[in-house]
Amino acid sequence: MEEMSDTRFMKADEKRRVLRQWERFLKGGLKRELFTKALYNHLIQHCSFIAHYNLGGFYETYFLAGDDIATFFSQFDGRRGGGSPPSVEYGMSWVTGEYEDINREMIAVATRWIPGILKSAAATQRIADVSQAQALLAKHGMAL
Incomplete structure (x- = not known):
């Protein structure tokens, strides 16, 4: 782990936590x-995410649908953007x-977990997409 430094609004111990x-x-x-x-506070204050009203709104925006999970983690995927994705x-x-310091460490940690997270997210999204497709077909009297 990289050495963390104190800032005006976040001490090194808080960064490590x-x-x-x-x-x-x-x-x-x-x-x-x-x-x-x-x-949540670190993500919205120091990682360039908007708040999405509150913690619950942020969680629902990024961590329920597979495509949204993939979008969120593209920002932390060290395999992109020369190790510092936009x-x-x-x-x-x-x-x-x-x-x-903390943001680079967050990228390093996430990069280790991202392949599994993306695999799970793709499976979740596939289930949701197929379910939605079936519902739309049923609405029009059709089936797969």
């Missing part, structure tokens, strides 16, 4: 109960400044 919460969230399969307020919401660099 948020990083542990991040890894626990990824390791735990993106479970809602593992998505902490501190992690913000998914703003399209610009976000791994700079006083929070570069």
Whole structure:
């Protein structure tokens, strides 16, 4: 783990705690109960994500549908963008400044988990897509 430095709004210990919460969230399969307020706050304040009203809205926006999960994690996939992928919401660099240390570590941690997360997200999205297709066909008296 990279050495974390204190900033005006986040001490090094807080950065390490948020990083542990991040890894626990990824390791735990993106479970809602593992998505902490501190992690949410870091994502919206220092990772170039908009708040989506609150923690619940943010979670629903990014961690329920497979395609949305893939979009979110594209920002943390170190295999993209020369190891520093752009913000998914703003399209610009976000791994700079006083929070570069924790954000680079978040990318490193996520990159290890992303292949499995994306595989699961694709399966989840496929189920949702097929279900929606079946419902649309049924609406018009058709079936697969």
